Amino acid sequence: MTNATFHIVASPESWIEQAAVDQLHHTARLDDIDRVVGLPDLHAGRGIAVGAAFWSRSHVYPHLVGSDIGCGMGLWRSALPLRKFRLDAAERKLRGLDAPWSGDVAARLAEAGLAPDLAREALGTIGGGNHFAELLRVETLHGAGDAAVDPAALYIMVHSGSRGLGQTILDGHLARHNVDGLIAGEAACADYLAAHDHAMHWAVLNRELIAERFLDRIGTNGERLLDICHNSVTPHQGGWLHRKGAAPADRGLVVIPGSRGDMTYLVRPRLEQADVALHSLAHGAGRKWSRSEAKDKLVRRFSIADLERTKLGSRVICEDRDLIYEEAPQAYKDIHQVVRDLETAGLIDLVATLRPLLTYKMRRA
Numbered sequence: 148m149t150n151a152t153f154h155i156v157a158s159p160e161s162w163i164e165q166a167a168v169d170q171l172h173h174t175a176r177l178d179d180i181d182r183v184v185g186l187p188d189l190h191a192g193r194g195i196a197v198g199a200a201f202w203s204r205s206h207v208y209p210h211l212v213g214s215d216i217g218c219g220m221g222l223w224r225s226a227l228p229l230r231k232f233r234l235d236a237a238e239r240k241l242r243g244l245d246a247p248w249s250g251d252v253a254a255r256l257a258e259a260g261l262a263p264d265l266a267r268e269a270l271g272t273i274g275g276g277n278h279f280a281e282l283l284r285v286e287t288l289h290g291a292g293d294a295a296v297d298p299a300a301l302y303i304m305v306h307s308g309s310r311g312l313g314q315t316i317l318d319g320h321l322a323r324h325n326v327d328g329l330i331a332g333e334a335a336c337a338d339y340l341a342a343h344d345h346a347m348h349w350a351v352l353n354r355e356l357i358a359e360r361f362l363d364r365i366g367t368n369g370e371r372l373l374d375i376c377h378n379s380v381t382p383h384q385g386g387w388l389h390r391k392g393a394a395p396a397d398r399g400l401v402v403i404p405g406s407r408g409d410m411t412y413l414v415r416p417r418l419e420q421a422d423v424a425l426h427s428l429a430h431g432a433g434r435k436w437s438r439s440e441a442k443d444k445l446v447r448r449f450s451i452a453d454l455e456r457t458k459l460g461s462r463v464i465c466e467d468r469d470l471i472y473e474e475a476p477q478a479y480k481d482i483h484q485v486v487r488d489l490e491t492a493g494l495i496d497l498v499a500t501l502r503p504l505l506t507y508k509m510r511r512a
């Protein structure tokens with residue numbers, strides 16, 4: 148039995164798999180979960196649905212945040228005008244980015260208020276899975292607009308998280324408490340929250356360094372327009388708001404990417420209806436196929452070379468033969484429908500649509 152209120156933000160046109168809805172109901176039955184919200188990118192995860200927000204007045208549940216604490220999206224406007232950007236040259240220059248960053252890691256960690264040796268080897272690297280760095284340009288400016296969006300500029304979006312650090316924190320918690328919740332105010336909860344906040348700050352710094360490394364390789368720099376975490380637990384309305392693949396609607400502009408072969412939306416959250424969705428938004432399109440399904444379905448239909456170009460004409464650097472199939476655009480839901488659902492629910496205004504030019508996932512040294 149549960150007393151939690153349950154709401155899914157999605158129109159009948161949106162495809163939401165039953166397994167994900169079942170996972171939401173399962174989570175709603177945890178002790179003292181008061182509100183559960185599914186967003187239009189909802190899909191099944193490893194036990195916990197992704198594209199969801201959970202609020203508890205009294206408990207913090209680390210397994211609802213998951214292992215990639217602080218994972219999120221950052222967007223930078225580069226100083227390079229599009230007219231000077233050369234795709235072939237950029238593709239050649241984007242090398243050596245999976246190796247540890249050779250800059251002053253200790254100083255950057257200390258500046259961010261973190262221990263100077265915290266997960267230092269991984270800092271500034273993207274990691275695997277569906278993490279990426281992507282160069283984009285403005286496709287369309289919408290009515291809501293924003294002075295920071297210059298259609299003549301090149302942009303970079305970075306999706307990465309806390310790498311092994313978040314996993315270590317979750318593993319430590321599960322070893323001691325399994326999936327039991329932590330009672331807010333008790334020492335064990337404070338310890339988890341302190342480690343969680345370090346991982347969030349580490350992830351923000353990680354995205355910043357990735358963007359700097361990429362922009363440096365193509366001979367420019369940039370200004371950060373936004374950085375948002377979609378895996379987190381934060382204080383909210385006198386309780387605790389867990390976001391599992393859900394973008395915050397209370398921290399300014401948000402990017403909602405589709406896939407490497409589709410558009411990304413830059414949106415401004417609307418505050419009037421925000422509480423209905425626990426002040427959260429879709430964090431992407433959400434998966435339609437699991438990784439193994441994607442590989443099985445696509446491997447006979449497409450060569451690696453096919454997948455190194457997208458239907459939008461953008462390029463893909465991914466030298467992992469499995470990953471290039473697992474993360475193919477076909478594996479994701481329709482981003483345009485996801486964004487329409489958020490608009491229809493009165494949760495966002497569109498600012499701009501961005502088109503991918505080059506997506507970097509990994510390249511061997």
Ligand SMILES: Nc1nc2c(ncn2[C@@H]2O[C@H](COP(=O)(O)O)[C@@H](O)[C@H]2O)c(=O)[nH]1
Pocket residue numbers: 188197218277278279281306377392404405406407408409410411430431432433434474479503506
């Ligand atoms: N523009 C791109 N979007 C992508 C790519 N790979 C995935 N995605 C989208 O990002 C979210 C991230 O999901 P998460 O649960 O891992 O945080 C995903 O739902 C897709 O919509 C890409 O290469 N480029």
Ligand SMILES: [Mn+2]
Pocket residue numbers: 218219306308377
């Ligand atoms: Mn993520």
